[in-house]
Amino acid sequence: MPNWIKFFFALWLLLPGVSVAQGVEPPLLTVAAPGKTIDEAYESLLRAIGQHNYTFVRDQAIDSRLVPQQWETKNLRIVYFCNFNKMDRALSTDIRAAQFLPCRITLIETAGGVEMVAINPAWTSIVLGNPLLHPQCLELKQDYLAIMEEAAL
Amino acid sequence: MTRLLMALLLAGQALMVQPVQADPQIVSKRIEMRQAMDDLAIAAANHGMQLVKVQPIDQALVKRGFDNPHVRLIFINSEVAVRWAEAADPRLLNLLPMRFVLLQQGDLITVMVDDLAAWKSYYRDSPGLTVLNAWEIELREVLADFLAQCTRG
Numbered sequence: 001m002p003n004w005i006k007f008f009f010a011l012w013l014l015l016p017g018v019s020v021a022q023g024v025e026p027p028l029l030t031v032a033a034p035g036k037t038i039d040e041a042y043e044s045l046l047r048a049i050g051q052h053n054y055t056f057v058r059d060q061a062i063d064s065r066l067v068p069q070q071w072e073t074k075n076l077r078i079v080y081f082c083n084f085n086k087m088d089r090a091l092s093t094d095i096r097a098a099q100f101l102p103c104r105i106t107l108i109e110t111a112g113g114v115e116m117v118a119i120n121p122a123w124t125s126i127v128l129g130n131p132l133l134h135p136q137c138l139e140l141k142q143d144y145l146a147i148m149e150e151a152a153l
Numbered sequence: 154m155t156r157l158l159m160a161l162l163l164a165g166q167a168l169m170v171q172p173v174q175a176d177p178q179i180v181s182k183r184i185e186m187r188q189a190m191d192d193l194a195i196a197a198a199n200h201g202m203q204l205v206k207v208q209p210i211d212q213a214l215v216k217r218g219f220d221n222p223h224v225r226l227i228f229i230n231s232e233v234a235v236r237w238a239e240a241a242d243p244r245l246l247n248l249l250p251m252r253f254v255l256l257q258q259g260d261l262i263t264v265m266v267d268d269l270a271a272w273k274s275y276y277r278d279s280p281g282l283t284v285l286n287a288w289e290i291e292l293r294e295v296l297a298d299f300l301a302q303c304t305r306g
Contacts, residue, residue: 027275028247057208062246064207067234073235076246087210088219098210098224098254099267106247117247128269 025123029141031148034113038077040150041107041114041151045079048150052143054081055104075109094133100124103140107147116148180296181263187256189229189262196298197229200291205230205250211257215294219281223257229295236287248272251292264299266292 003062034039042059049056057080061072068141082102090097100121108115184192208226215221225240230250238245254265269289276282 001269028244029270030159044194047179060206063167063232064228066203066235082213084214084217088214088222091214091222091224092220095224095256096254096265098222099252099265102208102210102221108243108246117244119247127268148174 003022005021006055010039025120025126025141026117027120027123028102028146029118029148031116031145033152036114038050038075038107038109038114041116042077042079044149044153045105045107045116048081049081050146051150054083054103054143054147056081062106069084070148077107079105079107086136087139088141089148090133092137093105093136094128096130097133097136100137102147103144105144116151118148120144163185165229170283178266178268178292178296179263180300181261182293182300184262185262186225186255186257186262189264190225192299192302193229193253193295194256196295196302199298200295201233202229202231203294204228210254210268225255227255227259229253234284237284237287238281240280241281241284242276244279244283245276245284248288251288264296266296 030055033044035046046056059077059079061074064073064075064080068108078103081104087097087101090101100119104118108117121137121140122134125134166215182189189206190296192227203239204227206226206228208228211221211224228250234249234251235246238249248267248269252267256265269285269292272285273282276285
């Protein structure tokens with residue numbers, strides 16, 4: 001049997017296992033920053049974003065432009081950021097990557113500190129059903145976790 | 154014979170890695186990007202929602218020397234949606250503002266929204282499920298309104 005047939009057969013056998021493994025991805029990634037205020041967590045997050053080769057894009061309150069600025073919710077802030085190389089690669093692979101790019105982390109102030117939450121791109125790629133996009137989403141997930149864990153320190 | 158075998162293997166694999174959930178809601182119409190954004194803003198307003206941000210990721214990528222993906226993002230939100238989410242299940246706030254992806258292919262604009270159905274199992278034991286169901290209907294109606302403006306135009 002030619003090698004390339006063996007290769008595709010092996011791939012065929014392996015991918016369902018990958019698919020099953022994908023099923024265990026949680027929809028949300030959450031990292032706690034105990035003892036921090038939302039302003040402290042925000043500053044740490046911006047530093048961590050830069051240190052991981054991402055660019056800060058913008059931030060907003062959850063009710064931004066819905067209520068006067070002075071009434072905006074103060075205990076929840078959304079931060080958008082991007083690595084344009086990765087965005088270009090992901091959009092070239094599957095234009096639907098625009099559904100989860102640029103990256104977003106939501107900061108939520110709680111009684112004990114701040115929670116940082118992001119939608120898990122690896123879960124999203126399962127929903128989109130494109131195995132070619134999935135490796136990039138796994139990499140993105142690791143970046144999210146690294147950024148949030150660093151910001152939590 | 155070997156090519157047929159490979160085709161069968163890949164087809165079988167493709168069936169096995171089908172998305173676990175349905176595709177996002179998608180509609181298309183022949184229109185300029187500027188007009189599409191205006192129509193979408195009007196469609197959102199007709200359903201008590203407001204355009205809160207336009208994110209021209211096409212321009213952002215081109216400015217940095219990447220190919221133009223011809224994609225823009227529009228974010229819509231409503232104060233009612235925010236307060237419902239806060240009351241029912243604050244995890245829902247990660248889905249707000251709602252994201253619309255506008256993809257330009259020649260004179261055809263395709264609009265995609267998040268597949269909220271994919272989130273239902275995550276919120277199945279939460280009051281958030283009712284909110285999610287309501288948002289799903291609203292998003293469908295906004296898209297239908299967007300298309301209806303097309304037929305009028």
